[in-house]
Amino acid sequence: MANEIYSTYPMVKYLRKEALPTALCPGCGGGTVLNAFANAIDQLKLDPKDLVVVSGIGCSAWIASPYFLADTLHTTHGRAIAFATGVKVGLPDKKVVVISGDGDLASIGGNHLLHAARRNIDITVILVNNFIYGMTGGQLAPTTPFGARTTTSPYRNIEHPLQISETIAAAGASYVARWTTAHVYQLIESIKKALNVRGFSLVEVISQCPVQYGRRNRMKEPAEMLRWFLKNSVPVSRAKNMSPEELEGKFVIGEFVNRERPEFVTELNKLIDEVQGHFGLKED
Amino acid sequence: MIIRGDEPEQLRLLRKLYKPGNYFMQGNEAVAYGALFAGCRFYAGYPITPSSEIAETMARELPKLHGYYLQMEDEIGSIAAMVGASWTGFKVMTATAGPGFSLMQENLGYAVMTETPLVLVDVQRSGPSTGQATKGAQGDFFQARWGTHGDHPIVALSPTSGQDAFWETIRAFNIAEKLRTPVVVLFDGVLAHTREQIRIPDVSEVEITYRKLPANEEEAKLPFGDPHGDGVPPMPLFGHGYFTHVTGSTHKENGLRDVYTPEVHDRLVRRIHRKIEKNREVYERYEEHFTDDAEILVVSWGVTARPALGAVLKAREEGIKAGLFVPKTVHPFPGERMRELGKRVRVILVPEMNLGQMIIEVERYVNDDVLLKGVNKIGGVPLTVKEILREIRGVA
Numbered sequence: 001m002a003n004e005i006y007s008t009y010p011m012v013k014y015l016r017k018e019a020l021p022t023a024l025c026p027g028c029g030g031g032t033v034l035n036a037f038a039n040a041i042d043q044l045k046l047d048p049k050d051l052v053v054v055s056g057i058g059c060s061a062w063i064a065s066p067y068f069l070a071d072t073l074h075t076t077h078g079r080a081i082a083f084a085t086g087v088k089v090g091l092p093d094k095k096v097v098v099i100s101g102d103g104d105l106a107s108i109g110g111n112h113l114l115h116a117a118r119r120n121i122d123i124t125v126i127l128v129n130n131f132i133y134g135m136t137g138g139q140l141a142p143t144t145p146f147g148a149r150t151t152t153s154p155y156r157n158i159e160h161p162l163q164i165s166e167t168i169a170a171a172g173a174s175y176v177a178r179w180t181t182a183h184v185y186q187l188i189e190s191i192k193k194a195l196n197v198r199g200f201s202l203v204e205v206i207s208q209c210p211v212q213y214g215r216r217n218r219m220k221e222p223a224e225m226l227r228w229f230l231k232n233s234v235p236v237s238r239a240k241n242m243s244p245e246e247l248e249g250k251f252v253i254g255e256f257v258n259r260e261r262p263e264f265v266t267e268l269n270k271l272i273d274e275v276q277g278h279f280g281l282k283e284d
Numbered sequence: 285m286i287i288r289g290d291e292p293e294q295l296r297l298l299r300k301l302y303k304p305g306n307y308f309m310q311g312n313e314a315v316a317y318g319a320l321f322a323g324c325r326f327y328a329g330y331p332i333t334p335s336s337e338i339a340e341t342m343a344r345e346l347p348k349l350h351g352y353y354l355q356m357e358d359e360i361g362s363i364a365a366m367v368g369a370s371w372t373g374f375k376v377m378t379a380t381a382g383p384g385f386s387l388m389q390e391n392l393g394y395a396v397m398t399e400t401p402l403v404l405v406d407v408q409r410s411g412p413s414t415g416q417a418t419k420g421a422q423g424d425f426f427q428a429r430w431g432t433h434g435d436h437p438i439v440a441l442s443p444t445s446g447q448d449a450f451w452e453t454i455r456a457f458n459i460a461e462k463l464r465t466p467v468v469v470l471f472d473g474v475l476a477h478t479r480e481q482i483r484i485p486d487v488s489e490v491e492i493t494y495r496k497l498p499a500n501e502e503e504a505k506l507p508f509g510d511p512h513g514d515g516v517p518p519m520p521l522f523g524h525g526y527f528t529h530v531t532g533s534t535h536k537e538n539g540l541r542d543v544y545t546p547e548v549h550d551r552l553v554r555r556i557h558r559k560i561e562k563n564r565e566v567y568e569r570y571e572e573h574f575t576d577d578a579e580i581l582v583v584s585w586g587v588t589a590r591p592a593l594g595a596v597l598k599a600r601e602e603g604i605k606a607g608l609f610v611p612k613t614v615h616p617f618p619g620e621r622m623r624e625l626g627k628r629v630r631v632i633l634v635p636e637m638n639l640g641q642m643i644i645e646v647e648r649y650v651n652d653d654v655l656l657k658g659v660n661k662i663g664g665v666p667l668t669v670k671e672i673l674r675e676i677r678g679v680a
Contacts, residue, residue: 016529019540049525054368066529066540071522073371074531074541075364076394082356082364086328089352089365090288090372091523112364115357268352275347281297
């Protein structure tokens with residue numbers, strides 16, 4: 001059954017067939033993200049041999065690892081970006097992509113996310129934000145909206161969610177954009193831009209988790225969650241003129257930054273070149 | 285396919301930069317130069333006393349050799365970056381001390397499970413916790429062995445001097461490459477900061493090993509298989525179009541995760557153990573002094589092996605039949621040799637800068653009729669010849 005579906009799916013050439021079907025729950029936004037990523041690769045005509053995909057732990061870590069047919073490194077919880085840093089230094093000409101969730105990259109891995117942006121290393125991070133720890137059973141995440149219910153905030157969440165894109169834009173990334181799974185075409189365009197930027201790029205995708213988040217917050221159907229995204233999305237240009245009170249509970253979407261800054265591995269190689277020149281070590 | 289560090293260019297650079305001869309340097313610097321001679325071209329670390337000079341030396345020297353120094357945001361990120369870099373073909377190293385070693389344990393386990401070659405130098409300092417940050421100790425003997433979770437083998441070496449640290453670091457790289465496994469070097473704060481004469485050899489004197497690469501597509505498709513029967517799979521590096529999948533979860537020979545089949549886990553973890561057990565000749569090493577006719581055997585490791593040798597020499601001058609056994613590879617412990625020696629002696633003394641760690645390993649291999657006694661000192665000051673000699677006299 002699964003094989004029949006996959007045989008008619010045009011992006012199946014990018015998938016590791018022996019790993020299918022995916023472990024994602026019905027209605028999960030992860031499939032949309034995988035689809036958008038595959039389409040971005042396809043539209044850019046990138047050879048998957050020139051890709052290394054790294055992920056951490058959690059539902060979203062599964063999106064491209066093992067399902068995407070490239071070199072894939074599935075790492076420990078929160079550390080995907082640090083692993084990817086080593087890969088990028090070793091393979092500066094390859095596209096190194098991290099796909100993982102909000103709990104993984106922004107909570108336990110928050111430090112690596114911040115510092116990779118500060119260093120501006122040429123890695124593309126696709127951060128799938130579903131406001132919840134899905135795989136562990138629906139616990140409070142650093143992105144859970146204020147007032148929402150989870151298994152570890154059964155009465156209501158009294159913490160304020162981390163605004164990931166805003167934080168990483170401030171930390172120094174070259175490219176930052178946020179979309180929801182209801183904005184698929186914009187998402188594909190942003191992933192394409194992120195892959196082509198020479199520097200740290202983050203694409204945050206607000207994604208639905210009807211099973212762990214939705215059903216505890218009166219949105220147990222995936223479509224309800226997508227409608228919620230559409231209804232509450234505010235373009236970044238419009239958000240600039242809105243007060244914090246007006247923006248409470250809204251999803252600011254669009255491009256936050258797109259700028260050129262010296263990139264880490266390029267600078268590292270430049271430095272090596274200078275040092276070798278200085279000490280007269282280059283071959284004549 | 286050339287693994288970085290293998291190029292004749294690297295040998296040219298090493299020759300040009302480091303003239304063979306005697307130098308006056310710190311133990312930490314000796315570790316760093318050992319790494320450079322072994323072909324290490326990627327270092328990711330986070331500064332911590334008393335290991336910092338290793339990072340400083342690598343930051344200064346690596347760019348000259350076209351190598352990469354990365355100062356990461358923490359120790360966890362450091363070992364993570366090393367694993368990533370190792371999968372692109374680099375020989376990689378980090379150095380840390382007590383608290384940093386604790387932080388690295390999770391990804392050390394990841395390196396064991398994914399069979400990633402790397403070298404982790406733990407410059408042991410006094411603990412628990414922050415302890416005496418600048419003082420040496422030998423308290424991480426079991427942390428090296430059992431620090432990370434699960435059933436796992438580990439190889440740990442322990443140099444006894446600065447000169448020894450140079451060669452043992454090279455040996456650590458060779459073992460890591462040969463067995464596709466992380467190797468821990470248990471150094472210590474005392475030797476790390478001791479300056480002494482260290483001979484830098486010519487590159488031709490250094491034997492260097494490189495990891496086994498897949499001979500063909502078939503081998504590349506089984507990054508965790510055992511095509512050669514030695515338990516060590518060839519390593520398909522990233523970036524060569526093999527579409528390798530690497531995960532710390534239980535995986536099949538092709539790398540794909542399977543955490544549900546008991547046999548898959550059993551097969552994988554037993555092979556990882558087997559490749560270490562079966563290849564004892566690759567890593568086992570110990571030193572012996574006067575063990576032929578010894579009645580009193582001193583068993584010591586790392587920094588303490590030096591005053592221990594001094595004490596044994598003095599005891600011999602006094603006519604006491606003392607001998608010394610120094611495991612240089614402390615994990616897996618040279619148990620067989622320990623058992624043989626244990627049968628021939630009356631007393632075994634185990635001096636160490638802790639409250640008794642390696643003595644537990646020694647105890648496993650000696651019979652009850654041998655008097656086994658620890659000579660322990662903590663507080664950051666190494667044991668002296670006098671202190672150990674006093675104990676030898678006490679049982680003579």
